[in-house]
Amino acid sequence: MNDKDISGFMLNINKLDKSKGLDIILHTPGGQISATEALVNYIKSIFGKNVRVLVPQIAMSAGTMIPFSGKEIVMGKHSSLGPIDPQVGNMPAEAVIGEFEQAKRDILANPKAAGYWQFILQKYHSTFLTSCSQAIELSKILAKEWLLGNMCDGDESKCDTILELFSSHKETKMHARHIGIDRCKESGLKITNIEGDQKFQDLLLTVHHAFMHTFSASAAIKIIENHEGNAFIENLPVRLDFPNKTSQKNEMKNFS
Numbered sequence: 616m617n618d619k620d621i622s623g624f625m626l627n628i629n630k631l632d633k634s635k636g637l638d639i640i641l642h643t644p645g646g647q648i649s650a651t652e653a654l655v656n657y658i659k660s661i662f663g664k665n666v667r668v669l670v671p672q673i674a675m676s677a678g679t680m681i682p683f684s685g686k687e688i689v690m691g692k693h694s695s696l697g698p699i700d701p702q703v704g705n706m707p708a709e710a711v712i713g714e715f716e717q718a719k720r721d722i723l724a725n726p727k728a729a730g731y732w733q734f735i736l737q738k739y740h741s742t743f744l745t746s747c748s749q750a751i752e753l754s755k756i757l758a759k760e761w762l763l764g765n766m767c768d769g770d771e772s773k774c775d776t777i778l779e780l781f782s783s784h785k786e787t788k789m790h791a792r793h794i795g796i797d798r799c800k801e802s803g804l805k806i807t808n809i810e811g812d813q814k815f816q817d818l819l820l821t822v823h824h825a826f827m828h829t830f831s832a833s834a835a836i837k838i839i840e841n842h843e844g845n846a847f848i849e850n851l852p853v854r855l856d857f858p859n860k861t862s863q864k865n866e867m868k869n870f871s
Contacts, residue, residue, distance in 0.1 A: 623837075644675050648754055654681070666685040680757060683762050826838060
């Protein structure tokens with residue numbers, strides 16, 4: 616997810632009947648937390664609390680925070696959400712902080728360990744630790760605000776139990792951890808099973824598989840589409856590099 620998504624949602628929401636609320640079928644590995652914040656705020660400004668998020672397969676990382684903003688999450692036995700502990704420079708922020716804390720403990724216990732830790736920690740720039748702390752704080756603030764404002768209906772205890780699972784790197788161990796429907800329910804999230812309605816399950820998974828086939832058979836890497844067929848599609852960039860005439864002829868033969 617990135618800032619382009621706002622354009623995709625604007626295109627698709629523009630002429631919809633806003634009074635009916637919004638169902639979002641979401642399949643995403645995640646993305647930028649700042650873009651997620653902007654997108655959720657935009658959706659809330661139009662539909663308020665009347666938003667339901669359907670996860671036919673995965674909504675990971677920052678993608679998990681979008682279901683947190685809805686009134687309900689629809690999942691199947693095969694569906695997964697993921698930890699919301701942020702990544703900074705492709706590294707888990709909580710793990711980075713944990714490494715610094717371990718370094719302090721080791722050096723206080725044995726000053727000779729300073730040389731070893733200096734070699735390990737020199738990969739981080741001077742403001743990296745602060746960036747990690749701020750990213751963790753922001754993800755927790757947003758997740759708690761959205762949960763309290765809708766699904767948890769102001770219940771701080773329930774909200775804290777949910778965040779204890781999803782925002783703790785110590786609990787989930789790795790950022791790519793898949794958290795299935797049973798653990799999501801146990802945490803306190805309001806979950807509805809896809810399997811409870813066979814016709815609904817068939818329709819939802821048919822839509823999901825249609826998109827997955829499109830991704831596998833085309834250059835599309837992101838599709839935001841509504842039920843009326845309006846679509847925002849992002850494709851892989853195409854480069855045609857012809858270093859010399861011979862290779863150009865060979866490439867053109869391949870296109871014929």
